[in-house]
Amino acid sequence: MALHDESTDGSTSEGEVKEEGCFCLRGLCKRRARVHKGDEEAQDHCGGGDDMSSRQWIGLFLALSTIVGFLITEPSSSLTRRQHRTLGVLIFAAIMWISEAIPIPLTGMIVGPLLFLLDVCRLGRSLSAYFSNVTLVLFGSSFISIAMERHGLDARFAKAITNCSWVESKPTRMRMAMMLAGCVMSMWVTNTGSAYILTPIVLRSFSAERQRRLDDHEEQRTLMGSLLSVAYACNTGGMGTLVGTGSNLVAVRFLREMGVQIDFVRWMVVGVPAALSVASVCYLVLYMRFKPTKSMTTQILSTGRPQPWTFGEKVVAASFVFTASLWVFPAFYALAHGSHHEMVKRKLLAGVSVLIGTFPMFIIPDRGDSPRPAPFGPPVGGGHRVLPWSVAKSADWGIVMLVGGGLAIGSQMQETGLADVIAEQFVSSTGINDIWVLTFVTTMLTIFATEITSNTATTSIMVPVVIAVSKSVSADPNAAVAPAIGVALGASCAFMLPIATPPNYIVKETGHVDFCQMASTGFIINVICSGLIWLILRMTVPLVWGV
Template sequence: MDKMSKEALAVKRAEQAFDRKRRTIGLFGGPILAILVFLTSINGLTLEAHKLLAIMVLVAIWWITEPVPIPVTSLIGPTLAVVTGVVPANAAFAAFANPMIFLFMGGFILAKAMMTHGLDKRFAYWLLSRSWVGSNPKRIFLAVGLAAALCSGWVSNTATAAMMFPICLGLLTSIKEMFAANGREIDLHEYKYATGLMLMTAYACSIGGVLTPIGTPPNLIMLGFLDQMCDIHISFFEWMTWGVIAMIVYFIIAYIALYRMFPADVERIDGAEDFIRTKIHELGGWTRAQKNTTIAFLIAVVLWITPGFLSIALGSTSPVLKMYSRLFPEAVAAMLGALILFLLPINFKERKFTLAWKDAMAGIEWGTLILFGGGLAMGGMMYKTGLSKWVGDAIVGTMGGEPSMVAMVAIFSVMALLLSELTSHTAATNMIGPLAITAAVSAGMSPVPVAVGIALSASLGFMLPVSTPPNAIVYASGYIPITKMIHTGVIIDVLGIACVTIPLVLYFVTWVVG
């Protein structure tokens, strides 16, 4: 067993031991703390809010420690709220039919069709085959990151990482073969460029998620909280105007940091262009299924971004814009794009259509949808019972009563980041989101900058293999020492938070005033 295999095995065993202790502590500690909270007298809370606070303690601890699957915990919260008389059943479970869930569902189905028919690979190989990339290792590094980031804006970061992983392995094999042909043997486990390329792939997959509302769950969760708790609707187009900027800034930080830390020691990679050319040849010509999927995807995208252009051309109060928004909200646009896949034929005689239902079912991340619904349900109940206002006032009080917008965004962004490093970023956003929004409202501020800051920061989980699925996927290659991942992750996390806070506040001050 080589050095890297021993290190990976030791890390895996340590993770398993830590997870076992964490789950055991959470399993018993969560209910005990919840009961203690309920038995403790708290001024300023109604009975319903007091009960809900105890339930929230249990749910939060179980989301972090995961003694049961996170989606199960998301169902336990609303169920206990009904059983304990906090709210009636129709109010507790109404959030599971929130339109945002169907926006995500439509996005999942479209992404599944793209993966099933190889549209994502076709795009990635097309980008890598551009003449400006060639066999230059620095440009290959850039192209791999761009392909991963742009794909993960529309497809889940896990699926994107799984797609890009073998592409990177093939490129690294070309490097090894090039050195072997020149009489030099290298160990990719100790080759800096291999480490950097794998980390770039993982980080770019997470960075790309900030591009669109459907790119990663925290985006939609915070948009859902804003809509549900503050009646503030952020359109798909509006989010992308911020997401594009955030993605570019994050990407530049990651690219510069990683390439400076893990540079290539050659001017060109012989065989890289042949490898990409071979992969493109294997894809063959465009199939009917790929063309149909492209049509469905473009329909959804056009419907998503049209309100933004209508607002620019006709004004935000235009009757045409209001009618369009009523007829084609984001969730309906996503479902229309997804449902067309079941109607566009690839072989009408055999009644074969672009996507089969069994494939669509496999592409929908039901656990994420349940977690999303559970988070919205708990946030909504906190708002209705007055618990969120009580918590918000308490948070603002501990911050001196009049916190600045910069401090508010920075504090909650850091909290979201730290929790996302240790647990699911979806669960972390569900926990932090309602508190941050109500704290901002209690302080007399717009909750939008804080909400967007949390969503963007939750995507900065770069320190550990367990932080995000892309990290875990590339770490399994054996080319990334755990110390290198932690070191680079800390640097990019810190720079990312700094870039989120002050520019975000300045942008939103301008946006709100305008």
């Protein structure tokens, strides 16, 4: 999305684009293409071109060589044939994900069929991961996110926070409000969408004239710190809820296969304190390194009374509240009825709940008196559905393929016993025999590994291994909760590199964020978060799971 305001007819002047910068993100290309059809330059920028870098060619060669090597060689004495080939697929996927030889979701898509072709498992078993409760949650959450963006509900929420009287004209409070908005929004919608909403608001806090004369070192650092605060808040918010990021769903899926139950409320008991604590650390570090200047302009949005709620906004808000209620209902029902809640828990799965909650948006016509321009898709109102299928089908299918592939390889690591073999080697080489030491080590490893690999891919590889290590350390299945959740939360702590996560890339592309400053600031936060997440898990996990 361009970081500028679109005119009522959907066009934008060239001067506006040059003034605040236009960029597009790979994950949103399909949706944005409807707004900028024929913009070949933007498509190339988003990875639509056919050129491959030397890193990608090398990665592709190494990945294919790995598969061939594991096919023509016999397994070692410590591995069975299935474990040997599962390890080959694991290394193949890791190389492809790190090198991005092909788009990351495509690697996830071919993992399942590859496991079948190598006789690791049956076709039905390898493909079942692509259509599960986890992927249904991703689909439904994507529908809600798209509907919110289409009707401007996310922007309304952001404006409500940033324009509140408490913020006034104080730059410190303004940055705090922006981080609160980003953190809360990304608990429920994608961190990418949240960053796309909030980044232009930060840019508007500096008038066009001030942006052109950012020669003053303090003002430049103020803007840089404000942009980084948005990116970091959008990253951390996903920790708070089960649907905040695919990493959370992957961890819960593997834990449930062990018989450990984690519902929406239980996750929030751990996730919300983690999200708010990490966001607070980000704020403090950014405040010390990029302290806002007192002269910073905070007249961000047009003044005046808020616009009345549209019918579409009301429907989307009602669908969201209904869906969230279904997510938390089984936990509260269990408190009231004890063991009699089993049927409710089996029926109201998170994936089923989100599809039920979003269904009204597909059938209710938007009763707007006249059609209004929309960020993408057909006009809002004028008899169109609140969420037309032509818009909904642009949901993020890529994350579904990525998560499906990660679940497929992770499940086979557990079923074949490969995860146990890796766990034994890990324990024997490190000497770790305490679950909380394991939690700290794996959380820290994940935090730094996710800087160069996909968050979901990292979680899919790490969680089966830490669960296997947990079983060797303790016979209690609940012992795996802390390290597994630590991996999931650590996967959201990608603060160093622009390629680590979409919000980082978004703020970097504005041209006001220095790479070295982002990397050094992110490194400090990563180190602090390694201990902070461990501390939060140490306090909350025993309360909920008794370990």
